[in-house]
Amino acid sequence: MIYVIGFLAQVFFSARILLQWILSERAKKVISPAIFWQLSIVGSYLLFVYGWLRDDFAIILGQIISYYIYIWNLDKKHQWKKLPFIIRTLLLLTPVAAILYMLKDASAFVDQFFRNEKIPLWLLIYGSMGQIIFTLRFVYQWIYSKRKDESLLPIGFWVISLLGALIIVSYAIYRRDPVLILGQSTGLIAYSRNIYLSRRAGN
Template identity: 75%
Template structure:
C-alpha cells in the first residue's frame, strides 16, 4: 500500500514532465503550463505522505520546500482560485499540520527520522543534500519568475534539476527504493532535452 502511494506520486511527477516536454516541443520553446504545477502539487502531497510512512526525512524535506512554490505558480497562472475552497484549505494546512506533529515531540522525531537503522546517517545526509539541491530548483524558478512577473522554467531550473536528480538516483540505488529510482531516472531525459531546447533557442 505504501509503495502504491509512492508510485502514484511519481507517476504524477513523470506525467507533468512528459506533458511539459510535449507542449514545449510543440511550442518550439520551453513552456510552463498550468497542468505542470497542478500535477506537481498533487504528487508532492502524495510523496509527502509516502516519505512519512517510509520514515524517510530526505523525501519529506524535499516536499516541504517546494510545496508552496507550486501554489504560487498556480496562482500566477490564475488556476489556484479555481480549486474548491475546501480542497485549497486542506492542501494549505497539510504541511503545517505535519510540521506541528513533528516538532511537538522533538526527541521522538529525531529517533524516528535520524536514528533509522535502515538508513546510516551519512547516507541520510547525502540523500537530504540531493533533495535540497533538487528542491532548490523551485526556489530558483520562483525567484526568476518573480523578477519576470511570469511563471517560467528557465535554464538554471533544468541544470539544478539534473544535478539533484543524479544524487537522488544514487541515494535511491543504495536504499533500493524502486519509487525514487523510477521517478528520478525518467526525468533525466526531459531535463537534458529542455536544456538542449533552451540552449538552441538562445544560440
C-alpha cells in the same frame, strides 16, 4: 500499500515532466504550462505521505520546501483560485499540521528520522543533499519568475534538476528504493532535452 502511494506520486511527477516536454517540443521552446503545476501539487502531497510512511526525512524535506512554490505558480497561472475553498484550505494547512505533529515531540522526531537504523547518518545527509539541490530548482524558478512577474521554467531550473536527480538516483540505488529510482530516472532525458531547447532558444 506504501509503495502504491509512492508510485502514484511518481506517476503524477512523471506525467508533469512528460506533458511539459511534449508541449515544449510543439512550441519549439521551453514553456511552463498550468498542468505542470497542477500535477506537481498532487504528486507532492502524495510523496509527502510516502516519505512519512517510509520514515525518510530526505523525501519529506524535499516536499516541504517546494510545496508552496507550486501553489504560487498555480496562482500566477490563475488556477489556484478556481479550486473550491475547502480544497485550497486543505492543501494549505496539511503540511503545516504534519510539521507541527512531527515536532510536538522533538526527541521522538530525531530518533525516528535521524537515528533510523535502516538509513545510516551519512546516507541520510547525502540523500538530503540531493533533495535540497533538487528542490532548490523551484526556489530558483520562483525567484526568476517573480522577477519576470510570470511563471517560467528557465535553463537554470533544468540544470539544477539534472544535478539533483543524479544524486537522488544514486541514493535510491543504495537504498533499493524502486519508487525513487523509477521516478527520477525517467526525468533525466526530459531535463537534458529542456536544457537543449533553452540553449537553442537563447534562454
